[in-house]
Amino acid sequence: MFIDKVLTAIFGTQNDRDVKALMPILAAVNAKEEWAKSLKPEEFPEQTKKFKERLAAGETLDDILPEAFALCREASWRVIGERPFDVQIMGSINLHQGKITEMKTGEGKTLVAVAPAYLNALTGKGVHVVTVNDYLAERDANSRRPIFEYLGLTVGSILSSMDNDTRKANYACDVTYGTNNEFGFDYLRDNMKVDLKDKVQRGFNYCIVDEIDSIFIDEARTPLIISGAGEDDTYKYHEVDKYVGELKEVAKDPKTGEYPDETFMTPEERAAIEGDYTIDEKSKRVSFTDKGMLHINDILHKHNLITGSLEDEENFEYTHYFTQALRAHLLFHNDVDYLIRDGKVEIIDEFTGRVLEGRRYSDGLHQAIEAKEHIRIAQRNRTMATVTFQNFFRMYDKLSGMTGTAATEAVEFNKIYGLDVVAIPTNLPVARKDENDEVYLNEKEKWEAIANEIKEAHEKGQPVLVGTVSVEKSELLSALLTRKGIRHEVLNAKNHAREAMIIAEAGAKGAVTIATNMAGRGTDIKLGGNPEFRARKRAGTNATEEQYKAALEIEKENWKKDYEEVKALGGLYVIGTERHESRRIDNQLRGRSGRQGDPGRSKFYISMDDDLMRLFGGERMKAMMSRIGMQPGEPIDHPWLNKGIEKAQQKVEDRNFEIRKHLLDYDDVLNEQRTVIYNQRDTILGDDKLSERVMNNAKEEVENLFENYEYEAKHNKNSNAPLLELQEKIRNTFAIQLPSDGYTKEAVIAALQNDITEKETLAGRENFNMFIRYQYIQMIDKKWLDQLETLEGLREAVALRSYGSKNPLTEYKIDGFNIFDEMLDTIRNSVMSRVFRVRVQLSPEAAEQRRRMLEAQQQGMNAQHNEAGNTAAQMAQNTAERSAHSNFNGDQARRQAVNSAMNQRSQGDNVTVRRTMPKVGRNDPCPCGSGKKYKQCCGR
Structure with a gap:
């Protein structure tokens, strides 16, 4: 410990060294500022094209970073009148490097994301910017779109109300804003599609996550699930x-x-x-x-x-x-x-x-x-697809994020996601005063003290933001303030539709706002109120742009007076009614006050009946407080108490981290299997030669059957049972009948090849491929649902094995992958067997065309082999495909026709594939008239 302190005193903390490493890059960006200022508007998109050409020529993103960031900074100033400060550029560099940027509230994190998004979008692979809700996704996309368009890039946003085509168009943009839920659900939905063209996402290149601690930690315990009726x-x-x-x-x-x-x-x-x-x-x-x-x-x-x-x-x-x-x-x-x-x-x-x-x-x-x-x-629903946020976001090639509170969870970010946290200095020093907690013996006294504190601040005009942990507590305090005659607004899950309006005025003189934790994310509380919001209200909903601008000038003048008055009163006063399990949530609430060097004040009120104190302090702590002389109505206020509460929170955070880590260890097993299944599914959807895949699987199965037969025959030389068993398995698996003395490996494989070739000819290559694809996708989706349920049950079952001195996680991995291997074998063999057992039936029109084809083929037997024979064979192929294609006009009709044409039925030992022409033996003369054996000519 002493050595650590000495080293820190000499070399500084790790964060100090990380920030210092950003300074040379920042200097290079600033050196390009005059160059960017000299460019004409039409040169900005031209410069973007040049950047792309340089990347294509072999330069890296780091090579063009100074120019790209300088260009982006200038575009921001010209388009929206905001020039990123040096600390914001440092935050942008940190994001590009694939790290977490911790910046205090009000430091402009939304603008920080623009430069790295622009730079990484130059690769053409797309950039995703993740926010916590639809409102922020749409707001950020609309507010930053003018900058990106000025630079020559496109911007999209993904909202929950969008249809498939709209989503696909927005994902195709250079930069796409959306929520973690929508990105995750789109990934799951894409992997349930039956046509690659219907997929909306185009890969996972680079992602910037706003409020990264909320998404990666707070929501990490809740997986995304798509369900169906159970x-x-x-x-x-x-x-x-x-x-x-x-x-x-x-x-x-x-x-x-x-x-x-x-x-x-x-x-x-x-x-x-x-x-x-x-x-x-x-x-x-x-x-x-x-x-x-x-x-x-x-x-x-x-x-x-x-x-x-x-x-x-x-x-x-x-x-x-x-x-x-x-x-x-x-x-x-x-x-x-x-x-x-x-x-x-x-x-x-x-x-x-x-x-x-x-x-x-x-x-x-x-x-x-x-x-x-x-x-x-x-x-009750049945899980059809599921993924945790941890495993979803780890699919990105590069990941970064930003938040006001990440340092307390730095260890988890590093262990789970491999992300380092760098705290960027504020543009102006923080002037907020964070007071010690006040601790009361019971809850009633605490609420009374809070109400009196709010009343005192309200009477002098200081705006107050009160944070509560639940809807119930926010309504309890609201009733208490109403009885005291204090006007206030309540922001919770029941009236979140008015969130923007409530938050916009939370910093106005005399405002009192009671809010659950929802007020702590992605919102900006300005002292004196929000002039933009007031201007919209003054101008009216149907106002023209000129009327709005005129109203805005008036409101800006009024706001300046209100701002100075509220600032003189001490700024926004944040009151916490209870300590949360996580220090981050408390810090988020505190961070609403004291933005950009503004004054502010924060204080937490605690009672021994609060959940944190009751569950992790227990009745003993309450009894101890009474014994040391703590009287009802008298609060305790001491720095030592703050440290004690912080240690309790740290214990809870460590415990929750272990729970999340434990869940992730199990989910990693599922994630590996999900990756394999989804990759196989995509391969099958894009494969136009699935008959070859089926034939290769058939060859493997025949090899296995004959290996088993040879082994059994060697150990049962005087018995005919192994041969009879082999014949029965071949009939049951492939529904083919061979002469009793013709069961050789080569003969079986040749018969199977002949069978699948004939079906492909009869149905048409594209239709037959579609049929096989449908069988594969249907079987994969069905078996994957069963696998999800099996793994869920297995996880509960292996917990009991700890009593046998076995590691449940190890047992889960072993059993899980054994079950998975069996599932893959089942899918492969089931589809293979189904394809060979299917019977192709032609419509009367197709049968007539088939008859004409055979007549043409018979006539071609008398012609020369190299000319007429090949022409007849080609004619046979083209005619058969035309006859089958004539009934397929669109995906839905095509699937129905393939399913009706290829009726699958359960066939017994004596069922054979019906042919519409005499079977040609491999050693018979070829029907084309070449004089060669069939197997050496057209049957090759």
Whole structure:
């Protein structure tokens, strides 16, 4: 520790060295500024073309960085009147280098992303800029589009309301803005398409993630899932919810406040525990006692919900239903974890306070909550495709991001994503005053103190922003302020539609804004209010651009006065009503105040009843506070207490990191399999010679069958059983019949080749290829769904192997990949067998054309081999393809026609492929009249 301090004193911190390394590049950019200023407007897109030519000639992005950044800076100044400061250019360089840029709130991170996006877009491979919601994606794309267009690049944005064609057009742009959810879901949807032309994304080149800590850490525990309808078991959730209230919690020890420790109990002692279940609030888990399981069994029998025992395979799922019902009632609360809107349960993001549109709790929990709230239960869904944000974003060739708070999670960013964090200095010193926390004995006293503090600040005109952790707490404080006669705005998941208006005026004189964590992301609170917003309001919705500009000039003058007045009052006062589990969320809230050198103030109010203090401090800390003389209504305010709370938060962060790391270790197994499946799927969609793939698989299978036969024949020399078994397997697998003495490896392969060639001729090469493709895609998608469910079940099963001194993760990897290999074999063999067993039936018109083709071929037998024979063969091919093609006019009609033409049926031992012409033996004279054997001529 001492040596570290000495080295830091001599050489500076790692961050100091990282910032110092940016200075020479910044100097090179500044040296090109006069050159950029000298360019005419029409020269900017021309310069972009020159950059692209230089890259094509072998130069690197680093070679052209100084000129490109200088050009981008000048374009920004000319188009929107904003010239990036040197610290913003440093942040841009850091982003280009594939690192995380930490910049304080108000330092202009949206503008920082423009230069690296422009530079990396010059490669022509596209750049994705990720934001946390649709509003910010559209806002940032529209506000930065003029800069990119001035430089000669195109800009798109991906919104949840867009259709497939619009998405594809926006992804084709040089720079594309969108949310993490939309980019991730588009990736999953693309890999469910049955035509490569329908895919919207074009690869993963370079990505800049705004508010990277929110997306990579806060949302990392929730995977993206595309679901389809599964088993309808909604009635079971209703039934269980009726009787879950009959279960009782295990009594806690009055001294320790803990449940009885069952670790070293005998079965008899465990059976004697009074109560049915225990609750773990930290992990949000419910566990049943032995007596609880018996009680559930009695309840189910009493109400005739099951027959037999709860332990029977068909009944054991009821344990799961009771578990989720208890979790719904005891651990998930309305207006805290979710809210009810339009008859639906909508999840609230605990980190942002926003509604997670379209998200549902997994594993039946969402249905249990719907049953608890007595609203319509949606049918349980089956996972069709899933990916975690960690594995999705690790697909990009280069990844970077920016946020106001990343340093506290630097270790996780480095371990999971290989990203380093560099804190960029502020343009002006931070003038905000961060006060010590005030700690109260109970929650009621805390809320009263907060209300009084808000009233005092409001009366003198200082704007106040109050951060709460849930919708419930924001409405509680709102009611308290209403009783005190204090005008205020509430911003939470219930009225997020007014977010822009509320935030725009949060810095106005005398404004009081109560907000959940949603106010802490991507928003800009200006002291004195927002002149642009007020100008829009003054001019009216139907105002012309000239009317708006006139109104803006008036509002700017008014704003200057308000700004100076609010600044004199101390700036924006941020009050935190509770410490969050993560220090980053608290820092985000604090960061709303003191932007660009403005004054500000922040303070957190805490009670011993708060979730963080209660779960990680416990009743002991509250009792200790009382013993040392802490009186009701008297707060404690001391720097040591702040450090203690920070250490508690750090412990929670470390614990959450381990949970995310653990989840990722398991998901990495799924990710490798998903990558293989999706790559194979794309290969098949783009392959126009799938019959060759099927034939190669058939050859491998024949080789295996004959290897097994030879081995069995060697060990059973006096038995005919191995040969009979071989013949049966060949008939069952390929539906071909050979003479009893003709079962040689070469003969089987030749017969299969002849079979597949004839089918391709009859159906037409393109139609036959489409049929095989459809079979492959159908089988891959079906088996992949089964694999997702199998891996989910396997993960739960391997956890028990730890009791056998085995590593569950290692066991999961071994079993998971064994199952995956079996799945690939099943897909390959099933499609191969189906293609050979299919029967091609021609329509009457096609059959007539086929007859004419044979007549033409017969006439060609008397002509010379090199002329007439080849012409007839070509005619046969072209006529057959025309006859089949005449019925296929469009993708949908084509698929239906292929499916009807190639009727698949289950065939027994005696079924053979029907031919429309006599079979020609390999050693027979070739029908073309060449005089050669068939196998050496047209049958080659």
